[in-house]
Amino acid sequence: MNSQSIENYLKVIFNQAISTDEVNTTGIAQALEVSLPSVNSMVKKLAGMGLLEYQKYKPLKITDKGRKMAARIIRKHRLTEMYLVEKMGFGWEEVHDIAEQLEHIQSPVFFDRMDELLGYPQRDPHGSPIPNKNGQIAVLEYRPLADCQPGEQVELKALGHTSDEFLKYLNSKELALGVKVEVLEVEAFDRNMKVEYSGHQEVLSALVCSKLLVS
Amino acid sequence: MNSQSIENYLKVIFNQAISTDEVNTTGIAQALEVSLPSVNSMVKKLAGMGLLEYQKYKPLKITDKGRKMAARIIRKHRLTEMYLVEKMGFGWEEVHDIAEQLEHIQSPVFFDRMDELLGYPQRDPHGSPIPNKNGQIAVLEYRPLADCQPGEQVELKALGHTSDEFLKYLNSKELALGVKVEVLEVEAFDRNMKVEYSGHQEVLSALVCSKLLVS
């Protein structure tokens, strides 16, 4: 069975591969807060397991096998987050750390049961897609609120960032998935947006708007 | 933070200490399926942490600190088992392996929430007591069915053994906690018992009767 360490590396590599397809060692080291040599030796191990393609000094490429395995771990993570929110009453800002541990549990029936009790959800509480059992992931075609024009009316569907602080910020602004947002104005200088939703107005920074995914 | 390995040793030692109070190395090695030297070195480590009293060639004694820590792990295990049965629809014979993994999760809120959702249960699905948050455990004063006399009517309260095979056997006999059992006859030769419950009669072996705890 794969160690938790292997699973954590694989997940980070998978996540970094989503944006760039090619992954570099330093990025992994930063994400996992380990040293470069630690990454280097683990990368060789993962390559030996057929999960990565590795050539000295070249960017890493995740293989289909690696992608599939990573997606199955992410499936467990996201199902867990959904379960914690829907069935156990946790807030979306509380579930990450718990899911981070539960994703390593080896018990297909446990996660199948969660899935069933949740009614086979397609998205986790932050709007990210839940991979299926075969490790396939639906592609989302949402765009950032930052790309919207004044006058547009859109619905908040997912988040491009899910740190505790960001989620707490969204809570404080009463921004949740499903909220209908209208863009009132965009400040040309700094791209701040004045928006209206749930009957009140707010000004959101460009950074925040880039992390709010809408359709 | 304590490793899973440390937690597993501690749990085994705690469980063995319940019966005899003094624990021997060989018993631990068998329970964990590791070698004697492995146990020996871990035992020294646990002693160094103040969880055990260790003297060369002497039986081990668990300290109050060790007992408390072990009970907190067992609390997580048993709460989990209860949650899996009550909230997720698993059978009592399915939950041990999952709980064995979940007991290592570090998240007080997670287990507190389980506890709350379950209504602060005192027993796990096999009738074993759930230690409280301070690591205190209620003492059960149940006796084995084997000690009962013909004519007695008792209720099945807990199990003295919880292997999969035993639980499946009990399922096949429709024996569950709460069932009212009347002792009809005891065979003098082999201590087999003829009993009646739920409107039918069964003959139970002495071994089975010694593992059925009643009051």
Next chain:
DNA sequence: TTAAATAGTTAGAATAGACTAACAAATTTA
């Protein structure tokens, strides 16, 4: 009460996963 059997210990080695120090390749910048 001594010999045999059992239980416990020590020494030394293996593996996984992390680290630092030193170095080499690749990339950026002047």
Next chain:
DNA sequence: TAAATTTGTTAGTCTATTCTAACTATTTAA
């Protein structure tokens, strides 16, 4: 394009946990 910076690699070490082989203490039984 040469120098400086960044990125990646190697070598060697450390800790945790396991193991086998060899040995010692304790207990059991003849």
